[in-house]
Amino acid sequence: MNTYIDKKCEYISEKEVNYFFKKNINFIKNVVNKFIFSKYIGADKNDVDEVCQEVALKIIKNDYILKYSSKKSSINTWIYIISRSVAVDYMRKNNRIYINVDDLEDFSECDREKNDFNIPEGLLSERQNEVVRMIFWGDLNAVEVAEQLGITSCTVRCIKHQAIQKLRRHFSADDKRRIRS
Incomplete structure (x- = not known):
């Protein structure tokens, strides 16, 4: 060196x-x-x-x-x-395997009860669903998600925002106070 x-x-x-x-x-x-x-x-x-x-x-x-x-x-x-x-x-x-949150099946019953929120099928695009799952259930931030998906962190934040807007409209939460994630 x-x-x-x-x-x-x-x-x-x-x-x-x-x-x-x-x-x-x-x-x-x-x-x-x-x-x-x-x-x-x-x-x-x-x-x-x-x-x-x-x-x-x-x-x-x-x-x-x-x-x-x-x-x-x-x-x-x-x-x-x-x-x-x-x-x-x-x-x-070096082609190492990334831990995919969806592949983990060993949640305890307590964890399953906490995560019983299901996004209606077809409400979000495949990319929006993937970003939402990685951020909220995978505990990743926008930069980490961007690295995994090969896109920019700005794009991740935009996809997340669009997904949240769709979820708010679907669950009639548009006019309620926003919760920051």
Whole structure:
């Protein structure tokens, strides 16, 4: 990695890069570890190490340290986004299986009683139904859903909004107070 730093980073010293990673490596490992083990079947510690190396390589290769701006986001948010993006790319590249919420059948009876709300068949489009299930029953946010479906997070939010509007019209809740999700 040191030879790569010498070749690529013209404006930042190796000492500064090493300081950056010594200071932030635990945060990077925690983000990668939590993401990989919560989203992918069959992941192991080697995957976490590989992704952490990929994160470091991406930050160095693309001179991201120089491009970081505290006006746009905090350092932790910036590292979090890079780490998650690299983890998703790595797991896709290695054809890892994503945990699909619909495939999980081992809900307890208590959980089934909580989730007895059924969306009427044909009310929502297939895409709207998929987005609603991933967000509300899969506990994913718009960015995670977008990554899984290969669309933008803005599109996910738009699909979610359209689906909620259809559900409100169907259940006559248009004029009632909105509940934020």
